[in-house]
Amino acid sequence: GTLQSTVMPVNRIRPALFPNCPPYLTFIGPDDYYNDGKDAPKELVIHFTVAKGTSVLVLECLQRFGVTLVQWDVNQDLSCTPGPVWDHLVVCEKGHHIQFASLPPGVKINCMPSTAALDRKDRLWDNYKRMQDKVGRRAFSFIPKTYNLPRQEQMLMWKMKKNEAIWIVKPPGEMCGNGIRLVTQPNDILDSRLISIQWKDPRHANILRPKQNLSVQKYITNPFLVNGLKFDLRLYVLLTSIDPIRIFLYDDGLVRFATKPFNTSKKDLNDKCVHLTNYSVNKENEAFIQNTDPAQFQGHKWSLKTFWKYMETQGHNWSKIWLKIQVIVIKAILCGHADVLESYKKNVGSDYNCYKLFGIDIFLDDKLKPWLLELNNFPSLCMPVLDRHVNEPMIAEMFNIVGFHVTGKLNTKQRENLKKTYDLSGPIDFDSRLYSVEKSEEQKMKEDRYAGAGLDREEYSSMVEEEKLTGGDTRTLIRAEEELAQTRSFIRLFPCRDSHKYLQYLSQPSYCDRLLGAWEQMHGVDRETGRELLSRLCMKGVQYQ
Numbered sequence: 001g002t003l004q005s006t007v008m009p010v011n012r013i014r015p016a017l018f019p020n021c022p023p024y025l026t027f028i029g030p031d032d033y034y035n036d037g038k039d040a041p042k043e044l045v046i047h048f049t050v051a052k053g054t055s056v057l058v059l060e061c062l063q064r065f066g067v068t069l070v071q072w073d074v075n076q077d078l079s080c081t082p083g084p085v086w087d088h089l090v091v092c093e094k095g096h097h098i099q100f101a102s103l104p105p106g107v108k109i110n111c112m113p114s115t116a117a118l119d120r121k122d123r124l125w126d127n128y129k130r131m132q133d134k135v136g137r138r139a140f141s142f143i144p145k146t147y148n149l150p151r152q153e154q155m156l157m158w159k160m161k162k163n164e165a166i167w168i169v170k171p172p173g174e175m176c177g178n179g180i181r182l183v184t185q186p187n188d189i190l191d192s193r194l195i196s197i198q199w200k201d202p203r204h205a206n207i208l209r210p211k212q213n214l215s216v217q218k219y220i221t222n223p224f225l226v227n228g229l230k231f232d233l234r235l236y237v238l239l240t241s242i243d244p245i246r247i248f249l250y251d252d253g254l255v256r257f258a259t260k261p262f263n264t265s266k267k268d269l270n271d272k273c274v275h276l277t278n279y280s281v282n283k284e285n286e287a288f289i290q291n292t293d294p295a296q297f298q299g300h301k302w303s304l305k306t307f308w309k310y311m312e313t314q315g316h317n318w319s320k321i322w323l324k325i326q327v328i329v330i331k332a333i334l335c336g337h338a339d340v341l342e343s344y345k346k347n348v349g350s351d352y353n354c355y356k357l358f359g360i361d362i363f364l365d366d367k368l369k370p371w372l373l374e375l376n377n378f379p380s381l382c383m384p385v386l387d388r389h390v391n392e393p394m395i396a397e398m399f400n401i402v403g404f405h406v407t408g409k410l411n412t413k414q415r416e417n418l419k420k421t422y423d424l425s426g427p428i429d430f431d432s433r434l435y436s437v438e439k440s441e442e443q444k445m446k447e448d449r450y451a452g453a454g455l456d457r458e459e460y461s462s463m464v465e466e467e468k469l470t471g472g473d474t475r476t477l478i479r480a481e482e483e484l485a486q487t488r489s490f491i492r493l494f495p496c497r498d499s500h501k502y503l504q505y506l507s508q509p510s511y512c513d514r515l516l517g518a519w520e521q522m523h524g525v526d527r528e529t530g531r532e533l534l535s536r537l538c539m540k541g542v543q544y545q
Contacts, residue, residue: 100354242344451511
């Protein structure tokens with residue numbers, strides 16, 4: 001990344017875009033440096049709580065800033081935490097159970113309630129299928145046909161007996177390729193290791209078949225191959241808010257190759273190095289080559305940007321594929337939207353609390369149609385050169401987009417010193433009012449007015465006229481603008497100028513989704529005018545009403 005290193009040096013604290021609002025913390029990648037010195041000023045104390053097994057890349061980013069790292073004890077509840085938290089699930093261990101309702105307003109954590117609706121393979125399919133039944137297959141044809149067992153066992157058996165095909169069996173909550181098998185015969189679906197025999201006496205036995213939760217998916221047998229190898233794309237999707245929906249996609253990612261030439265012969269169906277692209281599976285094969293130069297077409301892991309260059313050399317139009325992938329990402333998040341939203345509304349007390357980074361796995365068939373394989377709850381951010389090249393700038397940019405405030409307790413002298421050091425006017429401390437989920441009477445009335453069905457898009461666009469913007473509206477809009485202003489390599493997919501196209505898939509688009517849709521219609525092309533309007537409102541303190 002020559003791009004990264006030409007960035008102007010930055011300060012650890014950056015002023016808000018809008019007057020009368022508290023500033024944000026700035027994080028940097030390894031090629032950048034801070035203007036305000038190698039160490040943070042002593043007044044700037046940020047306690048950052050991190051889970052066991054947190055990626056070294058995340059820790060290094062936090063250490064460049066100079067936070068105080070606090071180890072997250074497994075049983076510790078977060079109700080007394082003084083600041084941000086990074087959660088991580090160690091494979092094969094129990095994750096933290098997070099009590100969202102008891103999070104203090106100043107805690108920000110990389111988790112949202114109920115994201116299992118998206119990141120468990122069985123739940124994702126159920127939600128996708130519901131969406132498909134509702135709006136039709138034309139718009140939702142990007143996940144291969146799946147059966148969830150034990151519930152749909154009979155249907156699957158019938159289907160398998162009718163046509164011979166290859167199916168891929170996946171335990172719904174596993175990661176790293178654990179428990180994945182390819183089968184063609186109905187008898188092979190259940191894991192035989194779990195079936196046991198219980199002898200009552202020498203002539204009578206019971207065969208015990210415990211119910212097995214499995215997702216069984218039609219296997220795509222016509223992958224697009226590079227040098228004869230199957231591969232998939234690991235991309236990074238950042239969900240910064242569920243109401244309104246705000247989705248970002250990183251413009252680089254990892255291309256992960258299998259290590260043995262692809263074929264569908266019976267004898268190789270059980271060879272994971274032919275059929276699976278998981279790094280954890282293939283790095284064990286002695287043929288695995290680490291890629292030490294992100295710009296080269298070499299090794300069994302490439303960067304997405306290098307893969308696009310490769311596609312150009314093969315005469316393929318990659319930007320068409322990329323646009324299709326972007327649409328899939330939006331639709332996938334919309335599949336789990338209802339569950340996450342319901343749980344969020346019930347449990348989360350401040351819009352400052354939550355954001356979520358997903359790893360999303362995309363697969364290309366030989367017609368270059370992208371398929372969604374799954375969403376990962378905690379994408380691994382690994383150490384090899386290539387992974388660092390992609391992930392280090394991504395982590396810093398993600399932290400900048402989600403927007404951390406100074407949440408520690410400052411005394412008057414510290415406050416004055418920081419203001420002087422960073423040349424700040426206006427408030428400096430985190431202010432929970434800017435993220436409050438409570439609604440004023442005025443807000444409720446306005447929302448009722450626009451909640452009625454039957455309004456056309458013209459009428460919606462009047463929501464964002466300056467004199468009609470409430471305190472709640474202003475808060476929603478400044479958050480969206482602040483996030484967008486921090487994007488470098490993340491692309492904001494939603495909201496967008498054609499938000500309405502996607503909102504029709506939801507049973508009840510929220511008021512805030514409509515608000516941002518109308519804002520994009522009005523100011524999407526000319527952001528400056530929109531930002532000046534918000535600055536005028538913030539000068540008057542509307543954001544605190």
